[in-house]
Amino acid sequence: MSRFQCSPLCLTVAAIIAFTHTCAQLTPDFYEQACPDALPTIRGVVEQAIQQEPRMGASLLRLHFHDCFVNGCDGSNLLDDTPTFTGEKTAGPNLNSLRGFDVVDQIKSELNSVCNGNVVSCADIVAVAARDSVNIFGGPAYQVLLGRRDATTASFNDANNDIPPPSSNLQALLSNFQNHGLNLQDLVVLSGGHTIGVARCAIYLPRITNDTNIDSDFRASLQKGCPNAGAQNDNTSPLDSTTTLFDTVYFKDLLQFKGLLHSDQELFKNDGSETDGLVTLYSNNPEAFWADFGASMIKMGNLKPLTGQNGQIRQNCRRVN
Numbered sequence: 329m330s331r332f333q334c335s336p337l338c339l340t341v342a343a344i345i346a347f348t349h350t351c352a353q354l355t356p357d358f359y360e361q362a363c364p365d366a367l368p369t370i371r372g373v374v375e376q377a378i379q380q381e382p383r384m385g386a387s388l389l390r391l392h393f394h395d396c397f398v399n400g401c402d403g404s405n406l407l408d409d410t411p412t413f414t415g416e417k418t419a420g421p422n423l424n425s426l427r428g429f430d431v432v433d434q435i436k437s438e439l440n441s442v443c444n445g446n447v448v449s450c451a452d453i454v455a456v457a458a459r460d461s462v463n464i465f466g467g468p469a470y471q472v473l474l475g476r477r478d479a480t481t482a483s484f485n486d487a488n489n490d491i492p493p494p495s496s497n498l499q500a501l502l503s504n505f506q507n508h509g510l511n512l513q514d515l516v517v518l519s520g521g522h523t524i525g526v527a528r529c530a531i532y533l534p535r536i537t538n539d540t541n542i543d544s545d546f547r548a549s550l551q552k553g554c555p556n557a558g559a560q561n562d563n564t565s566p567l568d569s570t571t572t573l574f575d576t577v578y579f580k581d582l583l584q585f586k587g588l589l590h591s592d593q594e595l596f597k598n599d600g601s602e603t604d605g606l607v608t609l610y611s612n613n614p615e616a617f618w619a620d621f622g623a624s625m626i627k628m629g630n631l632k633p634l635t636g637q638n639g640q641i642r643q644n645c646r647r648v649n
Contacts (some may be wrong), residue, residue, distance in 0.1 A: 386525025400632025470622025
């Protein structure tokens with residue numbers, strides 16, 4: 329865990345902003361002079377994309393998470409494979425799963441026009457699009473720190489190793505988050521991002537087949553659309569019952585042992601643990617959830633960003649300049 333990390337109770341949004349500004353040279357007003365219309369342009373495209381397909385909001389949030397957890401928030405997972413380069417898109421956690429690339433392309437194209445040139449990085453686009461998605465669904469409008477630059481490479485192997493799978497137990501999840509400089513509170517509150525979106529049958533099938541800490545009626549309802557056979561494995565189920573509202577139903581579901589993924593239910597076992605306490609807190613206190621989620625997203629968004637002269641600003645998010 330980072331030596332700079334303080335107690336989650338004392339880590340306010342203001343403190344995180346000061347911390348991230350000092351450590352990574354990211355600022356909320358990075359594009360204020362160079363392209364004052366950058367953020368409204370991103371917001372407009374995200375709103376349109378979600379209106380056309382509500383699921384896209386969760387996809388854009390997940391795109392940011394999968395970017396940051398593999399060598400930092402640098403847009404590396406946007407790079408397409410080439411005959412001489414294998415990126416992150418075909419890694420296990422991303423293959424036929426990670427979405428939103430066309431939306432990022434559209435945002436980039438409009439920004440290059442609005443900004444009269446190649447000004448806004450792909451990594452910043454992903455970070456802002458994630459925040460806007462959360463806010464459009466009723467979640468917090470936390471302040472995104474900006475100034476990231478884009479990676480010129482990506483790592484297939486690191487994408488396979490650094491993104492926690494849905495089969496993870498609590499200790500594996502916590503270890504993974506700690507390896508990224510995040511703590512147990514960050515783990516619980518960021519998992520709350522599953523309050524929007526859906527998961528494929530292939531992902532939650534082991535949960536409804538093997539786990540015992542699952543509500544029996546919930547299991548039976550899921551098995552109707554996800555039988556233990558390969559043909560149905562691309563069917564989807566909602567991660568909670570209000571997939572287009574950034575609310576606390578995800579945590580309420582965990583209290584009833586209705587977490588869709590094994591890794592979700594690992595956060596609540598009714599054994600008096602610290603994670604039990606956090607799940608219970610957030611289930612009853614949306615204001616606390618929203619505040620802590622925004623703070624943890626700011627922390628996650630500061631994972632090893634490229635700044636200054638490091639990296640580049642890609643003209644096309646799918647390939648290096």
